[in-house]
Amino acid sequence: MTAATHRSAEEIGRTAAGPRELPALGEQRAAADLTHVDTVLANGLRVLAVRKPNVPMVEVRMAIPFAGDDPLHSATAEVLAETIATGTRRRDRVAIDTELALIGGDLGTAVDPEHLSVSASSLASGLPTLLDVLADILTEASYVDNEVSREAERLIERLAVARTQPRVIAREALQRHRYGTHPYTREVPEPDDVAQVTPELVRALHADALLPRGSVLVIVGDIDPDAVTGQIERALSAWSSDKAARELPSLPELAGGNLLLVPRTGAVQSQLRLSAQSVSRTDSRYAALQLANLAFGGYFSSRLVENIREDKGYTYGAHSGFEFTGQNATVQVEADTANEVTAAALLETRYELGRLGLVPPTDADVESVRQYAIGSLLIGASSQAGLAAQLLGLAAVGLGAEWLSGHPARIAAVTTDEVAQAALDFFAPSRFTGVVVGDAETLAPQLRSLGGVTVESSES
Template identity: 85%
Template structure:
């Protein structure tokens, strides 16, 4: 190499005869077989235990259906999630933290309109202690007054900030536009509702909703799956109820329609959020739809990114992806843009949706997204934590290790014609609706000129 000579990426990528040919993609390795046990305990809890012994640790994921019709349910559920592991009849917060630290463990919680989730990990030889702590939390959480008050105050502060964030505002607007007052839309509780939550209300919610029947526990790590299932049955033997955990009511199917402009006075950026009905992962056409989505906007080399980010510079980030709920799924398209290019970005997004069906991906395009899809799946399941998270997402909709192991072959079998048909059937612009959140004084004239956009009326 000559000293002081600099060659740009464009120069490196070209030869005297034209663009340098890319090397062919290597052969994709099949996913390895996973030793596992998958069963339902006597208390109604489904347990999926998987051996992955690459490191001497264990990952645990628990998902409890946690829906509620009461508009204030989200607030109480948020407080419960933050305080369920702050003390029990046998252990206070310090004792829980100390026992987990001694086994190299941790435990975290979260809640959304569908599930109360508990994630935990530890050294493999510390699993008995981890299960004992988990059982204690599930059956004996105390929700003492000072812990509830302290965590409620923190949640109120966090929500006050979150509700000013453009992404949160856009998400709530999209949810209302898609599903009205369905409980699924209550993802971020009102701060005033959280401030009004009492310890008694949290204890009552725990008693009626933290239930094993219908819940799923995934354990992945350096374990004997069959033995661990037995250990879990003993450890959680006291977690009992004849009632089933409450699942979210079925969501209505989406239909295309006008995009709603949601005014946000003074905003210098706009949020574009589009959505359409898709296919569940059990549908035979899902692998083809998955590849069509990747080609459209599901990874960095997609058409949408190339158009409105790389070519025109309308946005720093554009993306499309799936959202799975129970037996249904939707596809979302997202982009944040400056006000002056919002209308143009929406126009180009609609254009790319239509072009995907009318000028479908080529064989080379499909092969690229196929390799990306399979590689991403295998990379995501290569670690214990990644595999555990993947499996709990599948288990809550009734799937398991077999689906995960077989999916690379399903993706490998998809033809270019099948991807083209999925693109035409599911990415037609007429199937999409959604919202644009931004300054209506600036955006309304331009978006109205595009057509298919209505302006949200102020609340009376």
């Protein structure tokens, strides 16, 4: 028997007549019909319940507006999120964990400057228990002194590590450069602030800010949407207030301008972070802008990735994408590079931004990103957890299942000319600002000669 020989990918992709042709793109599946109920309960909580019975499970997602301008708000909110499920008047931490385990469930919380988020799941048969535990922590969380102290100490350790990470440093620098002292910039509290948080402060924040009016609960799974809405209303009947949860103040419009070089002495890599104002998902241009973004840097076959990763090897990864905050939207461009190629990577990024408008995507390019966009949307919504996450992001800005169901058709209707116009209108290099974080002594001479970059006066 003759031993099989190994063939390279290039050899596999070629025939005697030349490169092997790629198969044609298949027909795109239609979006699923989402049987749902979208209503507001008597306590002001919006409930979006969707039937998706592919597995006998339920996924619950909740977003509670949780903005605050107190200097210790960010730190107190982080401690609250870490300790809200560590005990109530009726259950201690062990009891909560045990009841969730018995129904195949889990429950987690997280907080950012905009929302306190709750993620939970269980077997569909265990939903009454899951809702009872959820109601218990929303109305009766005890924040026992030793639990708050222990979790605060752990949080301080994690924050100390996080604040040394280049991506965290770059994100904070971008936020300060874009929005100054706006509350939205307080994403990672200072360890010293966390050390000042007391159980009394956490309990006071819970009573004052953890409110149903203006909040959203999404439930997806093997449920009857009508019946489960009544079940949720009964379970959460004790969670009520005349006040509304506090929304984050509107962000200012982002203007283009110079990039800021933020010194990070001794760093061997740099972080490029560019940002420009975009449009919300309800804007008629959004679908075209989404496809333009994919063509620029939104997936692996994009122009930016092809240029600074595949062709020139300046970075292991480059990406562009949207950030939605309330009704505000921005587009971000990110890449991490070695110091010696940082200026060149910035030059090529600016070049690709300009080229997208001046040499727009072709019909074939647009069809490729169209298929990717619709396919990604459908894949993301194919699981209960993915669908719940997508719907929560939409519901938090007033949208719902109808928007999600109708978006594949909007993407399918976009023309190549509309993508070209979106590229010209939104990806012009002059619309972007941002930061470069790295060793200023190494980077400043090249970036100054490149132009459009100012140097922060001192390391922060």
